[in-house]
Amino acid sequence: MKCMADLCVIPFNHQVSVADEIATCHRVLQTYALDIQLHGYGTNLYGDWDEVFGAIKACHEALHNSGIVRISSTIKVGTRTDKDQTIQDKIQAVEDRLL
Incomplete structure (x- = not known):
């Protein structure tokens, strides 16, 4: 079954910034057969x-x-059974309505 997930990882590192830890996590995610899109407060995963x-x-x-x-x-x-919808498909559906 395919799914789309929005992941927000918050490591408690005793620092204000968690960019180093998020970069570590992103490198790990890139080793998987997933569609990955980093955004300001997390990462979208599809696969x-x-x-x-x-x-x-x-x-x-x-x-x-x-x-x-x-x-x-x-x-x-989220999951759906009626069609295979990628992260970009979902973004495009909204952008099309903004024209």
């Missing part, structure tokens, strides 16, 4: 359900392995 959640788990593991002891993530996930 097979198990691959998406495996990638999220790998992000947590990579951050823990780098010394981050606490991570909080929010995940919104």
